[in-house]
Amino acid sequence: MSQETPVSIDTMSDEQARLAHDELADALHAHNAAYYQDDAPMVSDAEYDALFQQLVALEAAFPELKTEDSPTQKVGAAPSQGFAKIRHAIPMLSLGNAFDDEDVAEFLTRIRRFLSIGDDEPLEIVGEPKIDGLSVSLRYEDGVFVRGATRGDGAEGEDITANLRTIHDIPEKLAGNAPGIAEIRGEVYLPKSAFRALNETQKANDAKIFANPRNAAAGSLRQLDSAITAQRPLRMFAYSWGEFSANVADSQWEFLETVSNWGFQTNPISRLCTTLEEVLRLYQDIGEQRAQLDYDIDGVVYKVNRIDLQRRLGFVSRAPRWAIAHKFPAEQATTILKGIDIQVGRTGSLTPVARLEPVTVGGVVVSNATLHNEDEIARKDVRIGDTVVIQRAGDVIPQVVRPVLEKRPQGAVPYAFPTTCPVCGSEAVRDVDEAVRRCTGGLICSAQSVERLKHFVSRNAFDIEGLGAKNITAFHEDGLVNGPADIFRLAEKRDTLLEREGWGDQSVDNLLAAIDERRRIGLDRFIYALGIRQIGQATARLLARTYGTVDAWRASMADAQDRAGEAYQDLLNIDGIGASVAEDLLAFVHEDHNRQVLDDLENLLEIEAFAAPPSDSALAGKTIVFTGTLEKMTRSEAKARAEALGAKVSGSVSSKTDLLVAGPGAGSKAKKAAELGIETIDEDGWIALSQG
Numbered sequence: 001m002s003q004e005t006p007v008s009i010d011t012m013s014d015e016q017a018r019l020a021h022d023e024l025a026d027a028l029h030a031h032n033a034a035y036y037q038d039d040a041p042m043v044s045d046a047e048y049d050a051l052f053q054q055l056v057a058l059e060a061a062f063p064e065l066k067t068e069d070s071p072t073q074k075v076g077a078a079p080s081q082g083f084a085k086i087r088h089a090i091p092m093l094s095l096g097n098a099f100d101d102e103d104v105a106e107f108l109t110r111i112r113r114f115l116s117i118g119d120d121e122p123l124e125i126v127g128e129p130k131i132d133g134l135s136v137s138l139r140y141e142d143g144v145f146v147r148g149a150t151r152g153d154g155a156e157g158e159d160i161t162a163n164l165r166t167i168h169d170i171p172e173k174l175a176g177n178a179p180g181i182a183e184i185r186g187e188v189y190l191p192k193s194a195f196r197a198l199n200e201t202q203k204a205n206d207a208k209i210f211a212n213p214r215n216a217a218a219g220s221l222r223q224l225d226s227a228i229t230a231q232r233p234l235r236m237f238a239y240s241w242g243e244f245s246a247n248v249a250d251s252q253w254e255f256l257e258t259v260s261n262w263g264f265q266t267n268p269i270s271r272l273c274t275t276l277e278e279v280l281r282l283y284q285d286i287g288e289q290r291a292q293l294d295y296d297i298d299g300v301v302y303k304v305n306r307i308d309l310q311r312r313l314g315f316v317s318r319a320p321r322w323a324i325a326h327k328f329p330a331e332q333a334t335t336i337l338k339g340i341d342i343q344v345g346r347t348g349s350l351t352p353v354a355r356l357e358p359v360t361v362g363g364v365v366v367s368n369a370t371l372h373n374e375d376e377i378a379r380k381d382v383r384i385g386d387t388v389v390i391q392r393a394g395d396v397i398p399q400v401v402r403p404v405l406e407k408r409p410q411g412a413v414p415y416a417f418p419t420t421c422p423v424c425g426s427e428a429v430r431d432v433d434e435a436v437r438r439c440t441g442g443l444i445c446s447a448q449s450v451e452r453l454k455h456f457v458s459r460n461a462f463d464i465e466g467l468g469a470k471n472i473t474a475f476h477e478d479g480l481v482n483g484p485a486d487i488f489r490l491a492e493k494r495d496t497l498l499e500r501e502g503w504g505d506q507s508v509d510n511l512l513a514a515i516d517e518r519r520r521i522g523l524d525r526f527i528y529a530l531g532i533r534q535i536g537q538a539t540a541r542l543l544a545r546t547y548g549t550v551d552a553w554r555a556s557m558a559d560a561q562d563r564a565g566e567a568y569q570d571l572l573n574i575d576g577i578g579a580s581v582a583e584d585l586l587a588f589v590h591e592d593h594n595r596q597v598l599d600d601l602e603n604l605l606e607i608e609a610f611a612a613p614p615s616d617s618a619l620a621g622k623t624i625v626f627t628g629t630l631e632k633m634t635r636s637e638a639k640a641r642a643e644a645l646g647a648k649v650s651g652s653v654s655s656k657t658d659l660l661v662a663g664p665g666a667g668s669k670a671k672k673a674a675e676l677g678i679e680t681i682d683e684d685g686w687i688a689l690s691q692g
């Protein structure tokens with residue numbers, strides 16, 4: 001893992017934090033889409049995890065950055081087309097990660113502290129192998145299997161009931177006495193042996209070869225024809241639950257026993273542990289058995305056994321506080337670096353990609369890897385022709401770790417990073433404090449235009465169904481779409497579209513309808529879609545929230561060109577926007593060409609004013625302060641509960657405080673609140689309020 005944070009989080013200004021957040025969030029959104037929607041990951045799992053952890057740390061230090069659409073708040077990606085969508089009655093969440101023993105120790109300490117459990121009191125933990133398959137949710141009504149779905153984005157998945165019915169480990173009827181509604185969750189996987197056999201058959205039939213068992217399982221489960229799924233010997237381990245109409249277990253261990261009695265498979269090497277040492281021994285044991293197991297695992301999941309404690313611990317953003325995944329280290333291999341390709345991004349950034357002599361790492365053939373940036377290549381001194389150590393975790397594209405110096409061929413020279421754009425030939429320059437080199441070609445660089453268009457139609461921007469990266473690239477190549485506004489004029493080019501290979505009346509109609517559907521767009525998405533440098537989702541949202549309407553935003557941006565004026569000061573006064581962001585923003589709207597694009601888009605679209613997301617909790621949007629001693633829950637539990645209800649928790653009382661929760665021993669804060677006339681309640685009042 002080689003992610004470096006240029007500025008330490010502790011010393012970051014609000015603006016630096018916002019920038020870092022935007023950058024990380026953008027990267028993670030792109031990786032999510034590549035992984036979940038395109039089945040074409042761009043980075044290794046370890047690298048993804050590193051980025052994710054940085055974002056989590058940043059949001060812990062700057063909680064205001066934790067917006068609803070932050071990647072930390074989402075699991076996976078939105079469902080793909082082809083299956084009906086199912087909204088999960090209870091969201092399907094993800095797990096936080098532990099990478100070493102220390103992380104695990106901290107996890108246990110955190111839980112004890114949260115629940116005020118003393119060091120000498122027992123705390124049972126169930127350890128289960130983390131199956132590398134696909135999570136599914138199975139709904140049983142009166143003991144009969146009625147519906148099954150994939151996880152999707154955690155809130156909504158795909159209805160794959162017909163395919164799930166072909167899986168032997170999924171009982172049609174539950175044995176014994178099951179409650180009226182029972183949602184069982186678990187992991188569908190393809191055994192390694194079946195995977196090898198499947199690829200043999202695929203090869204013989206000249207059909208697609210799967211990279212690994214997980215991809216094969218995903219491909220099999222997402223078959224529109226369940227007869228094909230039926231030919232794949234998929235299996236399932238049950239390990240969790242969604243909605244239940246009655247209580248069936250008081251602990252995870254008991255739950256596993258119960259579902260096993262109902263006819264599900266539960267993992268035989270799971271264990272109930274009571275100490276950190278036992279937990280770590282289990283990790284060691286499972287690690288040693290890993291190669292012999294007939295299914296892929298990528299770590300061990302630890303879960304607080306008692307369900308009442310799980311409830312109290314609750315969730316932090318996308319993951320339960322009561323569980324964690326202890327990952328196995330990444331797998332490594334060596335191969336030859338045949339070349340370095342340079343990709344040009346939306347803002348002209350040049351990104352190096354390693355082209356490798358294909359090699360198998362942990363069962364997957366790998367032929368390219370990320371090299372991050374110019375400095376990274378120089379720091380590692382990776383040279384073309386070198387034998388390099390590469391690393392992958394999970395099933396995604398790996399990274400280059402280091403060259404094997406003993407094997408360096410004679411005459412290998414240090415890599416000279418290009419100083420011109422490989423696509424348009426313009427000069428590529430590097431700002432003093434920037435890690436990336438950028439093409440200066442701007443509008444004449446076709447790589448940048450394409451990347452800008454891809455960004456414009458991406459999932460968090462216009463998200464036009466049927467107009468993804470592939471089609472937009474082809475349309476651009478053929479001159480059908482030169483800039484974003486052309487997308488909304490495609491109806492005029494219906495005939496040209498129809499001439500394209502693979503397009504017919506139906507598909508063209510569908511595309512045009514999907515485009516029409518997106519003519520209405522929220523201001524925040526609109527600003528984000530423009531792909532202005534440094535304006536990621538969070539900043540776009542800030543701008544939308546501040547200015548409200550597209551007209552107000554554009555008028556203020558025009559006024560703000562006067563750096564001595566009030567509008568410029570107003571822009572800088574937005575918490576999270578500093579001079580550097582302001583300059584990029586103002587430079588964008590200053591350019592005639594960009595203003596023309598904005599005019600065009602405004603004529604073609606209906607850009608909706610920004611509206612804050614509604615919440616039905618009475619505490620939503622309120623600022624709460626806790627003071628004094630709480631006796632029935634810890635401060636962190638109270639804070640978590642408040643935040644879950646949409647409230648902000650602050651450390652000090654001010655005129656902005658809406659509510660003070662004061663336990664015994666409350667001092668100056670209670671006094672100040674009384675002076676300011678702020679509503680004050682005690683712990684029981686708080687419990688009633690937060691539960692009601």
Ligand code: IVH
Nearest residue numbers: 093094095128129130131135187239240301
């Ligand atoms: S428990 C609320 N247990 O790992 C917690 N998950 O990274 C629900 N997974 O989405 C998850 N084996 O797809 C749990 N024994 C296990 C698991 C497991 C594999 C997967 C599951 C989950 C993902 C989280």
